Amino acid sequence: MDQLSGFTPDDWIAFLRECLTTWNKPGSLTRFVLGPSAPQRCTDPLLLKIKALSEETSSIIITHTLETKVQRVTGTLFYGKSVIGHLHDLGVLGKNVGLIRCVWASEHDLDRIAATGTSIVHCPVSNLKLGSGIAPLETMLRKGINVGLGTDNTSCNDSQNLFEVMKFAALLPKIAHEAFSEWPDAKRIFSLATAGGAKIAQMAGHVGTLAPGARADLAILDLKTPAFLPVGSVERNLVYSENGSSVETVIVDGRIVMKENSMLPVNEDDLYLEIKEASARLKREHHSVYEKAEEIYPYFKEAYFRCHQDFKKMSEGAVRR
Numbered sequence: 001m002d003q004l005s006g007f008t009p010d011d012w013i014a015f016l017r018e019c020l021t022t023w024n025k026p027g028s029l030t031r032f033v034l035g036p037s038a039p040q041r042c043t044d045p046l047l048l049k050i051k052a053l054s055e056e057t058s059s060i061i062i063t064h065t066l067e068t069k070v071q072r073v074t075g076t077l078f079y080g081k082s083v084i085g086h087l088h089d090l091g092v093l094g095k096n097v098g099l100i101r102c103v104w105a106s107e108h109d110l111d112r113i114a115a116t117g118t119s120i121v122h123c124p125v126s127n128l129k130l131g132s133g134i135a136p137l138e139t140m141l142r143k144g145i146n147v148g149l150g151t152d153n154t155s156c157n158d159s160q161n162l163f164e165v166m167k168f169a170a171l172l173p174k175i176a177h178e179a180f181s182e183w184p185d186a187k188r189i190f191s192l193a194t195a196g197g198a199k200i201a202q203m204a205g206h207v208g209t210l211a212p213g214a215r216a217d218l219a220i221l222d223l224k225t226p227a228f229l230p231v232g233s234v235e236r237n238l239v240y241s242e243n244g245s246s247v248e249t250v251i252v253d254g255r256i257v258m259k260e261n262s263m264l265p266v267n268e269d270d271l272y273l274e275i276k277e278a279s280a281r282l283k284r285e286h287h288s289v290y291e292k293a294e295e296i297y298p299y300f301k302e303a304y305f306r307c308h309q310d311f312k313k314m315s316e317g318a319v320r321r
Helices: 009-023 044-057 069-079 083-090 107-116 124-129 137-142 162-171 186-200 234-241 268-320
Strands: 061-065 097-101 119-122 147-149 218-221 247-252 255-259
Touching: 009 044, 044 061, 044 083, 061 083, 069 083, 069 268, 083 107, 107 137, 119 137, 119 186, 124 162, 137 147, 147 162, 147 186, 162 186, 162 234, 186 234
Parallel strands: 061 097, 097 119, 119 147
Antiparallel strands: 218 247, 247 255
């Protein structure tokens, strides 16, 4: 970070433009998207320039927003309003934007998201691992917001298993409140994992659906496994019973990449050794980072609990009003 301290917003935009030119080729399966880590970590000029670049190049913006109670409290501290309210007033929200998490978005925040056509990436398993909370999925859906499901990265959700994410997305509303008529059913959850995600990726109609003209992106499952014995509603089996072990063949853009539970493009034994070697290097690096982190840990800990205390006061005040 110290080495990048001289980077200006214009420097970042030049770098991002180069990445977009390099990676976003017609027909490519790999695309570069604009991902400001989180609004509170970016200056307003940078956010505005990223928004302008996304509109110029028809690129997607993905950013983590209102993941934690800390972000809810500090948003008011930084901006005098919620983080989402700040993005709205800057003009950053829109149909090309996906907000990751939104665990602590208020009704007003969600109204702004809905009105601007902004999408939300729902990461229920990662939210639980990090202790972030339970996002108001049913409220998002009731307001007509497009929602897709995500796993987040390996440090935030070890399994990277979308079947697991579907199950948690379906179960968590049932402990969040007792209004059972609002609980999303398995068919709705499955649509979030497929069509919802495709829309966020600006690939609606091309992936996330089985239809003439769509890309041949398919997962073929063995229905003789315990998860499908018996088959009731296929969506219910997929959401509540399946964990990925029934997947025997995967086709990506018409190319078979896994067949009979074997990965075709890679040598799995060689890959295992490569990962093992990389793991040893990472452990050494983690030890060094951990020692540095210990120095600032007391300050982060104090800030964390102060924010949670302020959040409790905010919540109590809202209840009294």
